[in-house]
Structure formats: C-alpha cells, structure tokens
Amino acid sequence: SLAVLQALEDGLKKADADPSVKAVMICGENGKFSAGADIRGFSSPKRHGPGLGPIVSLIESCEKPVVAAIEGVALGGGLEVALGCHYRIAHVKARMGLPEVTIGLLPGAEGTQRLPRLIGVPAALDMITTGKHIPATEALKLGLVDEIVEENTIEAAIHLANKV
Numbered sequence: 001s002l003a004v005l006q007a008l009e010d011g012l013k014k015a016d017a018d019p020s021v022k023a024v025m026i027c028g029e030n031g032k033f034s035a036g037a038d039i040r041g042f043s044s045p046k047r048h049g050p051g052l053g054p055i056v057s058l059i060e061s062c063e064k065p066v067v068a069a070i071e072g073v074a075l076g077g078g079l080e081v082a083l084g085c086h087y088r089i090a091h092v093k094a095r096m097g098l099p100e101v102t103i104g105l106l107p108g109a110e111g112t113q114r115l116p117r118l119i120g121v122p123a124a125l126d127m128i129t130t131g132k133h134i135p136a137t138e139a140l141k142l143g144l145v146d147e148i149v150e151e152n153t154i155e156a157a158i159h160l161a162n163k164v
Contacts, residue, residue: 023161036076
C-alpha cells in the first residue's frame with residue numbers, strides 16, 4: 001500500500017541520516033513478511049507517492065546494512081523488497097516467489113534484475129517464468145537467503161545486523 005511504501009521511505013531516510021543507527025531491519029507483522037502489492041490498486045487512478053522500484057533501490061543504496069527478517073511469505077513485491085536488502089534471514093517455514101506471471105504480469109520492481117544476480121540466471125528464470133514459491137530451505141541452497149532459523153526470525157535478524 002502507499003502507506004507502507006511511504007513508511008519504508010521515511011524510515012530508511014531517517015535511519016540513514018541518524019549516526020546512532022548502525023543497521024536497519026525490515027520485517028512484516030503477524031508472521032508474514034509481505035505478499036506484495038494489492039492487485040486491485042492496479043486499476044485505480046495514478047496515486048501520488050513513492051513507487052516500489054524506487055523504494056527497493058533506496059533500500060539497496062542505504063549506507064547502513066539492511067537485513068530482511070522473512071516470516072510466512074515474501075511474494076511478488078515483498079520478495080523484491082527483500083532482494084533490495086543487503087542480507088536476508090528466513091524462518092524455516094517461510095516461502096518466497098514471484099507469482100505475478102500467473103496473472104499475466106512480470107515483476108515490476110527490478111526483481112527480474114536482482115534475482116538472477118543473486119541466484120544465477122537458470123534458477124531465477126525458473127522462478128520468474130513459473131511463479132512457483134520456494135521454501136526457505138531451497139532459498140538457502142540457491143543463495144536467496146543468508147540464513148534460516150527455526151525460532152525468532154526478528155531476533156536472528158537483529159543479531160546479524162549487530163554482527164555486520
């Protein structure tokens with residue numbers, strides 16, 4: 001939603017400008033990272049505010065380490081947000097994917113560029129063209145996430161952020 005995008009932009013800019021902030025952690029709530037955009041908004045008139053692509057680029061260009069704490073699902077734009085982060089930790093039960101193709105859309109926030117850079121072209125092409133969701137264990141093998149945990153994902157992300 002526009003509110004989430006604006007909050008991400010404001011929070012990142014504030015954290016980047018604050019010398020007391022050493023790292024940033026991005027998480028969802030209620031056990032889910034993000035299922036991406038609400039497709040009902042695609043047919044509404046042009047909204048004013050930040051778009052997802054520029055927000056993902058802002059995350060990537062943040063001078064401080066940004067860690068994604070992925071629980072539940074990171075799908076579509078949600079996965080693209082995680083791809084912009086410098087590090088990704090996922091709960092063992094998390095699932096990731098770019099399902100937009102199943103409704104005739106391509107990922108629109110540079111996921112088609114970031115995913116192949118991270119996991120290689122063959123694996124990325126498979127995910128992008130099929131829309132399949134992969135479990136955290138497969139994401140770790142592919143290099144999509146840096147670590148998987150069975151317990152508190154947010155605590156693990158904070159620990160990694162403090163370490164880096």
